Amino acid sequence: MTPSYRYLFFLGKPASGKGTQIRLLLERFEGRTFSTGDALKDHIARGTPLGKKVKEVINAGKLVSDDIVMDLFRDAAEHLQTPVGQALFLVDGFPRTIGQYELLKSYLAEKGVSHLFLYFTVEDTLVLRRLSGRLVCNGCFAPFTAGRDNAEEGGTCPQCRKGVLVRRSDDNETAIQKRLAEYRSLTEPMIERIAAEEQERFFEIDGARTAGVIFEELIQMKPFADLQKRRN
Numbered sequence: 086m087t088p089s090y091r092y093l094f095f096l097g098k099p100a101s102g103k104g105t106q107i108r109l110l111l112e113r114f115e116g117r118t119f120s121t122g123d124a125l126k127d128h129i130a131r132g133t134p135l136g137k138k139v140k141e142v143i144n145a146g147k148l149v150s151d152d153i154v155m156d157l158f159r160d161a162a163e164h165l166q167t168p169v170g171q172a173l174f175l176v177d178g179f180p181r182t183i184g185q186y187e188l189l190k191s192y193l194a195e196k197g198v199s200h201l202f203l204y205f206t207v208e209d210t211l212v213l214r215r216l217s218g219r220l221v222c223n224g225c226f227a228p229f230t231a232g233r234d235n236a237e238e239g240g241t242c243p244q245c246r247k248g249v250l251v252r253r254s255d256d257n258e259t260a261i262q263k264r265l266a267e268y269r270s271l272t273e274p275m276i277e278r279i280a281a282e283e284q285e286r287f288f289e290i291d292g293a294r295t296a297g298v299i300f301e302e303l304i305q306m307k308p309f310a311d312l313q314k315r316r317n
């Protein structure tokens with residue numbers, strides 16, 4: 086088998102548990118990640134032609150178009166180094182709109198990439214509960230849940246022991262409701278389309294369960310069977 090990446094697209098609301106599973110999968114298997122937000126920041130910081138374009142759009146107070154988001158993804162996919170064996174390309178929060186999915190679909194078909202969509206389902210009430218309890222270290226940026234693992238707002242970071250645990254400014258209820266409304270109008274119709282079109286490559290995962298239970302279910306799935314385990 087030629088060494089290659091299997092593309093896994095993680096779909097779902099904020100705090101549906103996608104990020105945790107990506108982290109756990111990377112501890113177990115060879116892989117690379119992509120998230121639109123990180124890619125935007127990275128291109129702006131490096132001052133690439135794409136980063137300059139993004140900066141202009143943001144400075145003009147406009148939304149980053151589906152074409153630009155697709156360019157960011159294509160750039161990341163084309164800079165993947167050839168893996169040692171079979172490996173994972175873990176994609177978080179992309180595609181997010183029907184337009185992005187259409188662009189992605191042509192790209193995947195053109196490249197003949199092996200891929201899957203993993204859709205994490207959670208109720209809005211759980212999203213609110215999870216996000217309003219979320220704390221982040223202002224030093225090392227490690228995430229914590231208030232009331233767990235000695236984490237409390239304003240307390241010292243249990244990981245780096247230097248930073249202070251703070252609530253992210255976009256984790257207040259008004260901001261969360263806004264993100265959920267955006268998700269309902271832009272992303273949910275796309276997910277319905279993917280479910281209908283991709284069928285055997287679309288999997289729904291109940292994101293309300295604990296991370297450990299979800300992880301065990303994920304790695305029992307067929308696509309993980311022939312993957313290279315990380316050599317630590």
Ligand SMILES: [Zn+2]
Nearest residue numbers: 222225242245
């Ligand atoms: Zn810290």
